[in-house]
Structure formats: structure tokens, C-alpha cells
Amino acid sequence: MIQKPLALYIHWPFCLSKCPYCDFNSHVRESIDVEQWKKNLLQDLKSFQESTKGFEVSSIFFGGGTPSLMPPSIVEALLKEISDTYPIAPQVEITLEANPNSVETKNFETLSKIGINRLSLGIQSLVEENLRFLGRSHSRQEALKAIEISDRFFKNRSFDLIYTLPHQSLTAWQEELESSLLLAGPHLSLYQLTIEEGTPFYLAASRKDFLMPSNEKSAHFFEWTHTFMKESGYPAYEVSNFARLGKECRHNKHYWLYDDYIGIGPGAHSRLTIEGKKYAIRRHRSPEKWMEMVEKNQSGLHEQIFIEGSTLIEEYLMMRLRLLEGFSLEEFWAKTGYNLFDVIPEKIFQKLEQEGLLRIIPEIELTFEGLKKLNSILTFLLGNRILFK
Ligand SMILES: C[S@@+](CC[C@H](N)C(=O)[O-])C[C@H]1O[C@@H](n2cnc3c(N)ncnc32)[C@H](O)[C@@H]1O
Ligand code: SF4
Incomplete structure (x- = not known):
């Protein structure tokens, strides 16, 4: 029997x-009950056992928050439970996100020994002034040290940088990226700073404490970054992700290809096909509520919604168009159960093609100009959906 690939978060x-810029589900707590967290994460994982029969685990991702703060004993217990429960793909990718603070770098060796085979480091910047602006708790020196240590234990490693900061000139970013690349492994994530509602940066930006770069300036940064990375042997495979050929992050690609994945722990999302139907599943977001519910119901489940029709198409396109590789009409049909041009008229795609934003043949894919306008293209495509349930 062919096992379907499953990504596990x-x-x-x-x-x-x-x-101050972060709107991820991350919290600061004075202390936590390590044994209870281990027990409850294992329990939340077990709650998926029935619905994930017939799947093979192709990637595992410890994300956060700051999973490098997880006691390695919890990581180890989870990896053991996963391998006791599921068939594991031979080339399984097991990533852990790490911050470059010294407490955490001490665990890199142990993490590599217990099975983590890919490390994603949240460097954010190698310029002291930028780290201060971003409110990071590490220095440039700690970042460099973390890169050096990660290199000893992980061949497959990546780091994240944030660019297009309010005070940043293009020249400063060019120098920063050029020198960062000398330290890079086979993968880099380069994110343009976004101001998220509800964050301290949102308040600061609305008070005009700082002025975000204009769309034109952001577009220049984006263009230069993509060109430079391509010329340096790290072509983009997604809007913000760059890799040597074959070193793309398999876990994140799984999301963008709209394949099945499950997520455990507070606020984690899943997209899972059960008896031929796709479900959006969400865990309780607050850590305390999630703990309470796992203890009460043996699962952190908050909601499980059947997705079909317009929502399914919207989700597929929002994920899939982020990737630079195109998709065929057959793939669209296999993933959604619809013929693309029955749900969005072909002439809508032809219009985008005439404007140089998209190619239809041999596969549907955005041009570089299109990639820069991804959000407005999605709004246009989805706004022209033929209405059905
Ligand atoms: C889950 S987050 C954080 C992982 C890790 N805790 C850290 O901070 O390094 C993953 C990445 O998203 C990026 N990120 C988070 N918020 C952002 C924002 N508002 N604008 C741009 N990038 C952001 C950062 O580069 C970060 O490393
Ligand atoms: S360390 Fe990472 S997850 Fe935590 S608040 Fe900062 S950006 Fe967000």
C-alpha cells in the first residue's frame, strides 16, 4: 500500500x-512545568493517531516561539513517539528553529545526536543597530557564535534575516547580505519587515515613531535581493526562501504544495484529508487553555472545519502561488477536485498573462513581476471566482 506523506509540526x-514586531503565538513565562508539557504534547500527538493511519511522516518541524528552549528530553520523547507510531520516510527532514542566545547554542550538539538533522537559526540581522531596533535578545557576536556552532553539528542549516527596515539603506542591506552569505549554509530565509496589527511596532508605526519604507523602496530591495541571491547560487523557490538546488525546506514546501500536515501544541494548525475530505483543524491558542483542554479531553483540539468549494480553492491558490515552480491543471484538479477554468475563467488568467504577470503554458506560474504583486494578483483571481458553495 502506498503511504501518503505527512508533515508534522x-x-x-x-x-x-x-x-516588538512579532505576532506569532509566543509568550514569556517565568517557569513552566516541563514534565506536564512533555506529557501533554505526547497526548496531543496521540490524539491524531486514528485520523492519520496510512500516512508516512516525511518531515517534522519544531517551531515557535523558541523551540531551542525546549528541554531536549521533550524533543527526544516526541521523536520516539513519532517513530513508534508512524512509518518514517527514509530521507525524513527534522528541523528545529533556534534563537542564537548562548543558553540555547549549548544544546545544539545534543539536539543533533537525538535526531534533529536541520537547524533554522533566527539571526534576523548581523548589524548591532538592527538587532537593537528589532528588540532582539542577542548580539551580533552571539549570532556569529551560534552560526559557527550550528555549522559544526548541522550540514543542513538555514538562517533568517529581516530586511527593509525603516532606517536601512539599500547599500547597507547589500553589504549585510553579501557578508551574511559568506557564513550561510545551503538555505536562507529573507523576510521583508511587516508591521502586524496588535504588536508594539504597530503602535509605534501609527504614532510615526518610525516611517516604514515606501512600496517603491520595498520593491527595489526585493528585486535586488532576488537577483543577487540567484546570481550567488541560491535561487528563490518561494517569495522569501532561497536555497541551493535540492536544499529547499521540505517541510514548508509541503504547506505550499497544500499537502497534508498535522500540528500539535498551542495554536497549531493542520490540514488533513480524512475519508476523502479536507479538514482545517486548530488547537487552542493560549498555552494555559491548551494544557487544560488536553488534560480534560486528551486533545488540544479547538475546532475542526470541513473545507470545500471556494474556501478550498482560495487556500490552494494562496499557498501554491507563493512557490516559484508552476502547477498544472492536473495538479489543481488532484488537490482541489475542480477544473481550474471552471472556477476561475481562463480569460482572467489570460489578462494577467497579457500584463506580463503570469504564464499559463506549460504550467501556471507567476513571472517575477507577478511575484512582486502576489497579494493583488490573489485578490484579482479570487474576486473573479465563479460563485459556488
Ligand atoms: C516563528 S518566527 C521566529 C523563530 C524564532 N523564535 C526567532 O525569533 O528567531 C520565524 C521567522 O519569521 C520572521 N518574522 C517574524 N515576524 C516578522 C515580521 N513582522 N516581519 C518579517 N519577518 C518576521 C523572522 O525572521 C523569524 O525568524
Ligand atoms: S523570539 Fe521569535 S517567536 Fe519569540 S517573540 Fe521573538 S520573533 Fe517571535
Whole structure:
């Protein structure tokens, strides 16, 4: 029997401090009950056992928050439970997100020994002034040290940088990226700073404490970054992700290809096909509520919604168009159960093609110009959906 690939996400919701730009489900707590967290994460995982029969685990991702703050004993217990429960793909990718603080770098060796085979480091910047602006709890020196240690234990490693900061000139970013690349492994995530509602940066930006770069300036940064990365042997495979050929993050690609995944821990999302129907499943978001519900119901489940029709198409396109590789009409049909041009008229795609934003043949894919306008293209495509349930 062919096993379907499953990506598995584990959310660790704690951080040493909260960064002012971040709207992830991350919290600062004085102390936590390690044994209870281990028990409850294992229980939340077990609650998926019935609905994930027939799947093979192709990737595992410890994300956060700051999962490098997780006691390695919890990581180890979860990996054991996963391998006792599921067939594991031979080339399984097991990633852990890490912050470059010294407490956490001490665990890198242990983490590599217990099965983590890919590390994603939240460097954010190698410029002291930028780290201060971003409210990071690490220095440039700690970032460099973390990169050096990660290199000893993980061949497959990545780091994240945030760019297009309010005070940043293009020249400063060019110098920063050029020097960062000398330290990089086979993968990099480069995110343009976004101002998220409800964060301290949102308040600061609305008070005009700082002025975000114009769309034009952001577009220049984006263009230069993509061109430079391509010329340096790290072509983009997604809007913000760059890799040597074959070193793309399999876990995140799984999301963008709209394949099945499950998420455990506070606020984690899943997209799972059960008896031919796709479900959006969500865990309780607050760590305390999630703990309470796992203890009471043996699962952190908050809601499970059947997705079909317009919502399914919207989700597929929102995920799939982020990837630079195109998709065929057959793939669209296999993933959604619809013929693309029955749900969005072909002439809508032809219009985008005439404007140089998209290619239809041999596969549907955005051009570089299109990628820069991803959000407005999605709004246009989805706004022209033929209405059905
Ligand atoms: C789950 S987060 C954080 C992982 C880890 N805790 C850290 O901070 O390094 C993953 C990445 O999203 C990016 N990110 C988070 N908020 C952002 C924002 N408002 N704008 C741009 N990038 C952001 C950061 O680069 C971060 O490393
Ligand atoms: S350390 Fe990472 S997850 Fe935690 S608040 Fe900062 S950006 Fe968010």
C-alpha cells in the first residue's frame, strides 16, 4: 500500500522575551512545568493517531516561539513517539528553529545526536543597530557564535534575516547580505519587515515613531535581493526562501504544495484529508487553555472545519502561488477536485498573462513581476471566482 506523506509540526510557544514586531503565538513565562508539557504534547500527538493511519511522516518541524528552549528530553520523547507510531520516510527532514542566545547554542550538539538533522537559526540581522531596533535578545557576536556552532553539528542549516527596515539603506542591506552569505549554509530565509496589527511596532508605526519604507523602496530591495541571491547560487523557490538546488525546506514546501500536515501544541494548525475530505483543524491558542483542554479531553483540539468549494480553492491558490515552480491543471484538479477554468475563467488568467504577470503554458506560474504583486494578483483571481458553495 502506498503511504501518503505527512508533515508534522510541533509548536513550542515560549520565548525569553517578546520581540516588538512579532505576532506569532509566543509568550514569556517565568517557569513552566516541563514534565506536564512533555506529557501533554505526547497526548496531543496521540490524539491524531486514528485520523492519520496510512500516512508516512516525511518531515517534522519544531517551531515557535523558541523551540531551542525546549528541554531536549521533550524533543527526544516526541521523536520516539513519532517513530513508534508512524512509518518514517527514509530521507525524513527534522528541523528545529533556534534563537542564537548562548543558553540555547549549548544544546545544539545534543539536539543533533537525538535526531534533529536541520537547524533554522533566527539571526534576523548581523548589524548591532538592527538587532537593537528589532528588540532582539542577542548580539551580533552571539549570532556569529551560534552560526559557527550550528555549522559544526548541522550540514543542513538555514538562517533568517529581516530586511527593509525603516532606517536601512539599500547599500547597507547589500553589504549585510553579501557578508551574511559568506557564513550561510545551503538555505536562507529573507523576510521583508511587516508591521502586524496588535504588536508594539504597530503602535509605534501609527504614532510615526518610525516611517516604514515606501512600496517603491520595498520593491527595489526585493528585486535586488532576488537577483543577487540567484546570481550567488541560491535561487528563490518561494517569495522569501532561497536555497541551493535540492536544499529547499521540505517541510514548508509541503504547506505550499497544500499537502497534508498535522500540528500539535498551542495554536497549531493542520490540514488533513480524512475519508476523502479536507479538514482545517486548530488547537487552542493560549498555552494555559491548551494544557487544560488536553488534560480534560486528551486533545488540544479547538475546532475542526470541513473545507470545500471556494474556501478550498482560495487556500490552494494562496499557498501554491507563493512557490516559484508552476502547477498544472492536473495538479489543481488532484488537490482541489475542480477544473481550474471552471472556477476561475481562463480569460482572467489570460489578462494577467497579457500584463506580463503570469504564464499559463506549460504550467501556471507567476513571472517575477507577478511575484512582486502576489497579494493583488490573489485578490484579482479570487474576486473573479465563479460563485459556488
Ligand atoms: C516563528 S518566527 C521566529 C523563530 C524564532 N523564535 C526567532 O525569533 O528567531 C520565524 C521567522 O519569521 C520572521 N518574522 C517574524 N515576524 C516578522 C515580521 N513582522 N516581519 C518579517 N519577518 C518576521 C523572522 O525572521 C523569524 O525568524
Ligand atoms: S523570539 Fe521569535 S517567536 Fe519569540 S517573540 Fe521573538 S520573533 Fe517571535
